[in-house]
Amino acid sequence: PYTGPSAEEILAKRKEYLSPSLFHFFSKPLNVVDGKMQYLFDENGRRYLDGFGGIATVCCGHCHPDVVDAIVKQINRIQHSTVLYLNHAIADFAEALASKMPGNLKVVFFTNSGTEANELAMMIARLYTGCQDIISLRNAYHGNAAATMGATAQSVWKFNVIQSGVHHALNPDPYRGVFGSDGEKYAKDVQDIIDFGTTGHVAGFISEAIQGVGGIIELAPGYLPAAYGSVKKAGGLCISDEVQAGFGRIGNHFWGFETQGVVPDIVTMAKGIGNGIPLGAVVTTPEIAEVLTRRSYFNTFGGNPLCTAAGLAVLKVMEKENLQENALVVGSYLKKRLTELKDKYEIIGDVRGKGLMLGVELVTDRQQKTPAKAETLHVMEQMKELGVLIGKGGFYGNVFRITPPLCFTKEDADFLVDAMDYTISKM
Numbered sequence: 313p314y315t316g317p318s319a320e321e322i323l324a325k326r327k328e329y330l331s332p333s334l335f336h337f338f339s340k341p342l343n344v345v346d347g348k349m350q351y352l353f354d355e356n357g358r359r360y361l362d363g364f365g366g367i368a369t370v371c372c373g374h375c376h377p378d379v380v381d382a383i384v385k386q387i388n389r390i391q392h393s394t395v396l397y398l399n400h401a402i403a404d405f406a407e408a409l410a411s412k413m414p415g416n417l418k419v420v421f422f423t424n425s426g427t428e429a430n431e432l433a434m435m436i437a438r439l440y441t442g443c444q445d446i447i448s449l450r451n452a453y454h455g456n457a458a459a460t461m462g463a464t465a466q467s468v469w470k471f472n473v474i475q476s477g478v479h480h481a482l483n484p485d486p487y488r489g490v491f492g493s494d495g496e497k498y499a500k501d502v503q504d505i506i507d508f509g510t511t512g513h514v515a516g517f518i519s520e521a522i523q524g525v526g527g528i529i530e531l532a533p534g535y536l537p538a539a540y541g542s543v544k545k546a547g548g549l550c551i552s553d554e555v556q557a558g559f560g561r562i563g564n565h566f567w568g569f570e571t572q573g574v575v576p577d578i579v580t581m582a583k584g585i586g587n588g589i590p591l592g593a594v595v596t597t598p599e600i601a602e603v604l605t606r607r608s609y610f611n612t613f614g615g616n617p618l619c620t621a622a623g624l625a626v627l628k629v630m631e632k633e634n635l636q637e638n639a640l641v642v643g644s645y646l647k648k649r650l651t652e653l654k655d656k657y658e659i660i661g662d663v664r665g666k667g668l669m670l671g672v673e674l675v676t677d678r679q680q681k682t683p684a685k686a687e688t689l690h691v692m693e694q695m696k697e698l699g700v701l702i703g704k705g706g707f708y709g710n711v712f713r714i715t716p717p718l719c720f721t722k723e724d725a726d727f728l729v730d731a732m733d734y735t736i737s738k739m
């Protein structure tokens with residue numbers, strides 16, 4: 313049993329010693345002391361079904377024994393920077409990752425986070441093209457350092473820093489966007505930005521295929537092929553941010569960009585790929601990767617043996633346990649059940665997403681699509697009381713994000729939906 317400090321004591325310490333900008337879920341925040349596969353346990357040993365851990369960090373389940381084993385073995389051998397010396401872990405994981413990529417995407421740079429991966433990707437695009445202008449989507453989240461905060465396009469995540477050379481294109485949001493599900497119409501805005509806001513040449517374009525922080529928004533069909541077409545014509549590189557949608561989560565494909573049938577020039581990833589261990593990556597072609605030889609590029613911990621051993625173990629577990637297939641089967645079932653809830657409750661305006669990356673948008677008025685922000689928070693709190701954790705997102709804070717570890721079962725899906733059903737029925 314857990315004998316450490318209580319939630320109240322931790323909260324008091326956080327208030328005194330940690331940044332006042334830290335925020336937490338729930339009015340009575342949860343003290344998570346143990347994790348096992350799709351479950352989290354609090355200080356009293358109470359079990360919670362984790363419907364959100366996938367996005368936070370975990371892909372194949374909390375403390376999956378194979379991943380823990382690989383980490384422990386590696387940390388007992390050597391922990392160092394692998395930039396200056398050789399070690400097999402970084403090379404093995406790079407090879408395994410490259411095998412998951414289409415085309416000539418086979419050169420990997422490792423980082424410690426998604427922000428670092430996107431910063432590097434954007435810098436590579438700028439170096440390769442000699443241009444500055446980058447186009448990203450409104451409502452996007454790509455990180456919180458200078459370039460990535462620029463590419464991020466939600467005011468809540470943007471501080472008053474100089475964000476030069478970024479243009480934000482119309483978001484191809486099928487639910488709220490002006491052109492509905494017509495991806496090509498939204499993509500015209502990318503062409504307009506190039507024509508009217510740049511020299512006609514751009515460094516690149518960055519987007520997710522399914523926006524995570526933005527509220528599980530699947531870009532309208534046909535958007536990426538058209539947008540990529542305009543960007544390529546303007547000499548730019550296309551970057552796919554797979555930090556949330558990538559790595560098998562969406563079920564029918566391993567990467568988000570595959571849902572739109574495009575092949576990016578650069579792919580970035582992080583979060584789930586290390587199953588809780590800080591690990592990010594940028595994958596590109598040999599030709600594009602060459603630009604970093606113009607100067608020295610160094611990342612002390614990027615790709616260190618511990619993190620890359622974890623990454624390789626995650627990929628192996630995904631294959632051994634067919635987790636991508638599980639995401640498809642369980643995710644489709646979960647989406648079907650959530651869609652049935654939508655038929656039952658007016659407050660559910662939209663159910664969307666793929667595989668185990670699902671969103672449920674709450675609105676007080678289906679016609680006006682008025683965000684039901686307070687209700688969203690209320691349902692999250694009540695579901696936590698019933699032992700189910702889900703996340704939220706979207707610009708208006710009214711979208712449930714359901715992104716569990718990929719080992720989620722149909723019984724878990726039933727429990728989650730039943731808890732949501734019960735909670736909404738009591739409102």
Ligand code: PMP
Binds near residue numbers: 426455520524525553
């Ligand atoms: N890209 C996307 C799509 C993300 O969701 C996030 C994190 N929410 C990031 C990049 C940044 O990753 P990190 O927090 O690891 O820097």
